[in-house]
Amino acid sequence: MQPRNTWPDILITSLLIALPILLLGWATGQFWPTVAFLLGAALAWNIANLMWLETWLRRGGRAEPPDVRGLWGVIFDHLYRRRKRHENRVHRLRQLLERYRESARAMPDAVVILNDDLRIEWVNDMACQLLGLHWPRDEGQRITHLLRHPEFLTFMERARESLARVTVPCPLDGERQLEMRMLPYGDAQYLLLARDTTHLHRLEVMRRDFIANVSHELRTPLTVLYGVTESLEDELGEQPQLTRSVQMLREQSERMKLLVDDLLLLSRLETGETTGPQDWFNPYPMLNKLIEEARLLSGSEAHQIELQADPELEFRGNPDELRSACANLLFNAVKYTPGGTPITLRWRRDPDGARLIVEDSGPGIASHHLGRLTERFYRVDAGRTQSRGGTGLGLAIVKHVLARHDGHLAIESQVGQGSRFTCLFPLSRTRHAEAPDRSSQADPAGA
Numbered sequence: 200m201q202p203r204n205t206w207p208d209i210l211i212t213s214l215l216i217a218l219p220i221l222l223l224g225w226a227t228g229q230f231w232p233t234v235a236f237l238l239g240a241a242l243a244w245n246i247a248n249l250m251w252l253e254t255w256l257r258r259g260g261r262a263e264p265p266d267v268r269g270l271w272g273v274i275f276d277h278l279y280r281r282r283k284r285h286e287n288r289v290h291r292l293r294q295l296l297e298r299y300r301e302s303a304r305a306m307p308d309a310v311v312i313l314n315d316d317l318r319i320e321w322v323n324d325m326a327c328q329l330l331g332l333h334w335p336r337d338e339g340q341r342i343t344h345l346l347r348h349p350e351f352l353t354f355m356e357r358a359r360e361s362l363a364r365v366t367v368p369c370p371l372d373g374e375r376q377l378e379m380r381m382l383p384y385g386d387a388q389y390l391l392l393a394r395d396t397t398h399l400h401r402l403e404v405m406r407r408d409f410i411a412n413v414s415h416e417l418r419t420p421l422t423v424l425y426g427v428t429e430s431l432e433d434e435l436g437e438q439p440q441l442t443r444s445v446q447m448l449r450e451q452s453e454r455m456k457l458l459v460d461d462l463l464l465l466s467r468l469e470t471g472e473t474t475g476p477q478d479w480f481n482p483y484p485m486l487n488k489l490i491e492e493a494r495l496l497s498g499s500e501a502h503q504i505e506l507q508a509d510p511e512l513e514f515r516g517n518p519d520e521l522r523s524a525c526a527n528l529l530f531n532a533v534k535y536t537p538g539g540t541p542i543t544l545r546w547r548r549d550p551d552g553a554r555l556i557v558e559d560s561g562p563g564i565a566s567h568h569l570g571r572l573t574e575r576f577y578r579v580d581a582g583r584t585q586s587r588g589g590t591g592l593g594l595a596i597v598k599h600v601l602a603r604h605d606g607h608l609a610i611e612s613q614v615g616q617g618s619r620f621t622c623l624f625p626l627s628r629t630r631h632a633e634a635p636d637r638s639s640q641a642d643p644a645g646a
């Protein structure tokens with residue numbers, strides 16, 4: 200509520216006191232001495248009040264203010280009320296902060312508040328348990344002096360810019376895995392969150408091992424089955440009824456073999472088990488070969504397959520993996536577009552990176568599928584995919600290959616217009632054959 204304006208009261212009271220005194224002075228012929236007396240008294244009154252105010256403020260302004268009347272009383276009142284309001288606000292904020300801290304303390308994840316210099320400002324109990332920090336002993340310490348795992352140090356160097364996440368072993372128990380994240384918080388502060396992901400990590404390893412083992416175990420019997428059906432087909436020759444059944448058996452065992460091969464490749468890519476070293480090579484001959492294979496696959500459908508590649512542009516990576524990614528994209532373009540469709544494979548360097556592009560003018564893919572295409576076994580049209588011999592793993596393989604080469608896949612497509620699959624690699628992964636010394640320097644012209 201707005202305080203009442205007290206000026207009229209003060210003026211009336213002052214006049215009621217001063218007027219009779221002035222009249223008395225005038226009547227007794229002592230007008231000017233009376234005026235001087237009144238002014239002196241007012242000055243003394245103001246000086247005395249200023250002194251009270253200074254003493255009251257010096258003592259913190261928390262005690263009740265002096266009981267003064269008039270304008271000074273109003274000033275003391277205002278100051279006192281303002282002080283009270285401020286104290287109440289501070290009290291409320293403290294309570295709020297305490298409540299936040301209590302909820303952060305109760306969180307099942309480790310929470311560390313860091314300042315801009317990565318020094319610890321506060322930690323919760325879980326941070327002490329998971330990260331081995333001590334509170335309040337470690338207050339003000341740099342977190343990078345206390346947690347020394349190399350991956351964590353690299354993460355902290357970059358975390359303020361990219362705010363990514365990292366998984367590192369628990370400093371107190373190397374068997375456990377912690378996932379850490381950094382978030383900007385408050386005024387130039389950071390929130391470091393860590394949670395125990397040992398369970399998830401173990402499940403993930405079990406899942407990968409299971410797929411790898413099952414695929415591996417299936418591979419030998421399938422190869423035998425496939426071989427037997429091939430010889431059976433040769434032997435049965437003239438018996439059309441039986442030949443048809445054996446042919447179906449061969450086709451299905453071939454599909455299963457492809458599936459197992461793709462699963463094995465995918466699990467090898469996931470576990471980081473390389474199929475060979477990453478080195479400089481020129482992809483141009485390999486791209487030419489792939490074009491020939493794509494034409495063979497197209498056969499009588501006669502797609503118009505064209506290569507537009509920089510014959511000098513070298514790449515640092517694993518040739519088999521790049522071949523596999525490129526083959527998947529190119530063969531998809533053949534499989535999922537009608538005969539005669541133009542398909543172009545491009546390999547070039549642009550100012551922002553190297554690009555491997557497979558573009559077709561086929562039926563395209565509806566936009567709601569695009570985000571999910573790289574998921575395992577995701578198919579736009581399951582029936583059509585199977586009839587074209589797809590395993591549903593092709594684009595998942597492409598995605599993993601690109602991740603292992605610091606690249607990423609961009610998919611653009613419009614129904615009725617066609618699709619463009621672009622693999623984008625950083626410039627540092629390419630160089631021109633004639634200038635190997637300038638290999639890792641960014642060459643904006645790409646020439």
Ligand code: ADP
Binds near residue numbers: 563577618
């Ligand atoms: P698959 O190994 O079965 O071909 P992919 O993961 O390679 O599986 O592809 C996933 C799905 O994406 C396919 O089922 C297909 O429907 C769609 N697709 C892939 N490439 C193209 C393309 N060039 N044109 C239209 N659809 C495509």
